[in-house]
Amino acid sequence: MLETLLNEIPRFFTYYNIVFLLKALFATFLLSALGCIIGSVLGFLIAVGRNTTSRILMPLRAALIIYTEMFRRIPFLVTLMLAFFVFQALNWDLPMFSVALVTVCVIGTAFIAEIVRSGFESVHDNQWDAAYAMNFSYLQTLRYVVVPQAWKVILPPVFSFFILFIKDTALASQIGVLELTYAGKVMNNKGFSATLVFGTILVLYFSLSYPLAKFGQRLEKKLAPARNR
Amino acid sequence: MQLDFSAIWGHFPYLLGGAWISLQVAFLAFAGGMLLGLIFASLQAFGNRVARRCVNGYIGFFMNTPQLVQIYFIFFALPEIGVLMTPYEAVLLGMTLNAGAYLAEIQRAGFESVQVTEMEAAETMGFSRIQSIRYVIVPHIIKVLFPPLSNQYIIMTLGTSMAAIFGLEELTGRAFNINSETFRSVEIFTVTAGVYIAITFLATLSLALIGRYGFRAKMRLF
Amino acid sequence: MPQLEIVNLKASYGGQTVLEDINMAVEKGETISLIGPSGSGKSTLLRVLTGLLPPISGHIVLDGKKIDYNNKAQVQELRRHMAIVFQQYNLFQNMSVMKNVTIAPIKIRGRPKKEVMEYATQLLERVGLADKHDAYPDELSGGQKQRVAIARALALRPDIILLDEVTAALDPELVNEVLDVVRLMASQGMTMFIVSHEMAFVREVSAKVVFMAGGHVVEVGTPEQIFDRPTQQRTKDFVGKILRH
Numbered sequence: 001m002l003e004t005l006l007n008e009i010p011r012f013f014t015y016y017n018i019v020f021l022l023k024a025l026f027a028t029f030l031l032s033a034l035g036c037i038i039g040s041v042l043g044f045l046i047a048v049g050r051n052t053t054s055r056i057l058m059p060l061r062a063a064l065i066i067y068t069e070m071f072r073r074i075p076f077l078v079t080l081m082l083a084f085f086v087f088q089a090l091n092w093d094l095p096m097f098s099v100a101l102v103t104v105c106v107i108g109t110a111f112i113a114e115i116v117r118s119g120f121e122s123v124h125d126n127q128w129d130a131a132y133a134m135n136f137s138y139l140q141t142l143r144y145v146v147v148p149q150a151w152k153v154i155l156p157p158v159f160s161f162f163i164l165f166i167k168d169t170a171l172a173s174q175i176g177v178l179e180l181t182y183a184g185k186v187m188n189n190k191g192f193s194a195t196l197v198f199g200t201i202l203v204l205y206f207s208l209s210y211p212l213a214k215f216g217q218r219l220e221k222k223l224a225p226a227r228n229r
Numbered sequence: 230m231q232l233d234f235s236a237i238w239g240h241f242p243y244l245l246g247g248a249w250i251s252l253q254v255a256f257l258a259f260a261g262g263m264l265l266g267l268i269f270a271s272l273q274a275f276g277n278r279v280a281r282r283c284v285n286g287y288i289g290f291f292m293n294t295p296q297l298v299q300i301y302f303i304f305f306a307l308p309e310i311g312v313l314m315t316p317y318e319a320v321l322l323g324m325t326l327n328a329g330a331y332l333a334e335i336q337r338a339g340f341e342s343v344q345v346t347e348m349e350a351a352e353t354m355g356f357s358r359i360q361s362i363r364y365v366i367v368p369h370i371i372k373v374l375f376p377p378l379s380n381q382y383i384i385m386t387l388g389t390s391m392a393a394i395f396g397l398e399e400l401t402g403r404a405f406n407i408n409s410e411t412f413r414s415v416e417i418f419t420v421t422a423g424v425y426i427a428i429t430f431l432a433t434l435s436l437a438l439i440g441r442y443g444f445r446a447k448m449r450l451f
Numbered sequence: 452m453p454q455l456e457i458v459n460l461k462a463s464y465g466g467q468t469v470l471e472d473i474n475m476a477v478e479k480g481e482t483i484s485l486i487g488p489s490g491s492g493k494s495t496l497l498r499v500l501t502g503l504l505p506p507i508s509g510h511i512v513l514d515g516k517k518i519d520y521n522n523k524a525q526v527q528e529l530r531r532h533m534a535i536v537f538q539q540y541n542l543f544q545n546m547s548v549m550k551n552v553t554i555a556p557i558k559i560r561g562r563p564k565k566e567v568m569e570y571a572t573q574l575l576e577r578v579g580l581a582d583k584h585d586a587y588p589d590e591l592s593g594g595q596k597q598r599v600a601i602a603r604a605l606a607l608r609p610d611i612i613l614l615d616e617v618t619a620a621l622d623p624e625l626v627n628e629v630l631d632v633v634r635l636m637a638s639q640g641m642t643m644f645i646v647s648h649e650m651a652f653v654r655e656v657s658a659k660v661v662f663m664a665g666g667h668v669v670e671v672g673t674p675e676q677i678f679d680r681p682t683q684q685r686t687k688d689f690v691g692k693i694l695r696h
Binding site: 085 | 290
Binding site: 134 | 527
């Protein structure tokens with residue numbers, strides 16, 4: 001068994017295959033990164049909207065709450081299928097990467113909205129009181145007082161989520177997006193040994209995720225002492 | 230886009246049966262994972278350097294790679310060395326090994342939260358080592374661990390959805406089946422999403438109630 | 452004409468009525484102290500006055516203009532004339548002392564930066580913190596933080612200033628440095644509403660003392676009247692208890 005494996009290695013690690021796998025790795029990274037960047041922007045907006053208190057905005061708040069609670073409780077695969085079939089039903093002929101991108105953005109937004117909301121809550125009420133008493137508007141308070149304090153509490157969990165999300169993107173292989181897992185299936189179907197193929201894929205995922213995780217730990221340590229100021 | 234939910238209501242009981250399977254698979258993987266996690270956490274706490282390195286390596290590997298690919302490896306690669314498994318076995322093994330890593334980390338945090346002061350207090354009150362562990366440490370650890378473990382179980386229940394890829398007839402798997410019969414895709418997956426939301430809500434609520442009133446753990450009811 | 456009139460103010464919080472039928476008149480330059488047991492509504496009254504808790508009914512009249520707390524524009528106008536100093540100082544943790552003092556006049560009021568900074572420097576000198584411009588709140592002691600909070604309120608050039616138990620959260624040795632600043636403000640003719648437990652101080656600086664209990668105004672009078680010759684039984688009980696030590 002080991003012999004066949006060793007024989008396959010030179011055939012497997014050709015320049016073409018390596019480039020193929022690296023492109024797929026990049027697609028995985030891109031999917032997750034874009035999902036988190038867009039998710040951060042939209043999630044931030046959702047948290048800002050959710051935090052309002054006026055009665056007129058209550059329907060908006062209800063909608064935002066429903067959105068965040070929903071998409072954190074549906075498995076990635078199901079959301080992906082939903083996106084796929086909705087676009088199909090609307091006759092929108094989107095590339096699969098876009099369908100997956102929409103899915104990651106929708107899910108990322110929901111999770112990050114929750115993280116941002118926690119971040120806002122970590123800022124003491126008295127900061128809001130002082131600001132309002134001096135005629136700061138809601139948005140001014142966010143801009144000058146709350147966000148400068150909250151971002152340190154928000155960034156580490158968002159980064160953690162990003163790393164977690166990389167693993168979820170593996171499911172995008174189910175609709176044919178050329179990310180890392182799909183690349184593995186392609187190689188396996190070409191006849192290469194599954195051990196070699198999926199072993200390599202696992203190593204590639206690890207080599208993407210582990211350094212980011214270490215960086216995330218350092219990031220958290222750097223921001224945490226500031227939190228206890 | 231025309232939506233027709235009537236076509237799938239007949240299949241609803243079948244779909245719902247899948248939810249029960251999902252919960253079971255998650256539970257089995259959770260139980261196996263807890264056992265693994267306990268062993269790993271103990272090795273981390275009491276083992277020698279080699280043992281600790283191995284455990285950390287295992288945990289690092291399983292936490293930094295996708296569960297789907299782990300299962301692919303088990304299902305497609307293991308047969309190459311003669312280990313054949315049914316899809317169900319492969320999924321269960323994959324989920325269990327994966328869970329073992331996460332649950333090891335959670336349990337390790339629990340171990341580390343034990344206060345020396347509690348042990349000292351127990352000792353000065355006349356508790357023997359075993360009694361201290363039974364009456365002071367264990368209740369404390371259960372209380373500290375219940376929230377993150379509950380959360381992990383919910384995450385795992387959502388994670389069972391990828392078993393559909395291997396043909397298992399849990400909730401998502403059944404959705405795929407119904408879809409291939411009725412082709413009412415948007416409706417099916419909307420309802421499936423709804424069922425996942427419902428079971429996670431129920432599970433979260435039940436666990437929160439058990440946690441709050443059974444163990445006095447700090448649980449958010451929502 | 453009184454500078455500020457409080458008319459039939461009523462407020463509730465968490466389903467309970469916390470302020471009932473509050474009526475008061477304050478002349479320009481007067482220092483009025485609110486005293487009373489915990490939960491009597493003193494701090495709540497200040498919060499209502501500054502617009503942080505909308506009253507159920509009632510209004511105030513400021514310099515002859517009626518302020519309805521349900522009218523956002525009027526509340527904003529009110530806050531241009533009234534500033535509050537909180538018990539917990541409520542300084543902005545992410546800003547230096549100078550930024551804390553100058554941000555509202557510059558960003559909210561739109562005053563020219565140079566003018567605001569010059570005035571802020573003067574104020575910080577006046578409260579004895581000239582050398583702390585660039586310090587951050589978590590580097591300061593409680594007394595210093597409170598003095599920054601006062602400077603911050605004064606930077607808004609208010610006509611009326613509200614002081615909500617400004618020494619209650621301080622270690623005893625830090626209380627006097629804050630009281631000195633308050634004394635200075637009183638002597639310079641600032642209209643002030645003080646909620647305090649420091650009875651000796653209250654007696655010294657107040658023109659009028661208002662005793663509150665259970666959300667009501669029980670008795671109003673000069674310090675001598677309230678402390679030496681209270682007429683209401685409730686007042687007598689309270690004054691008797693606090694003056695015994």
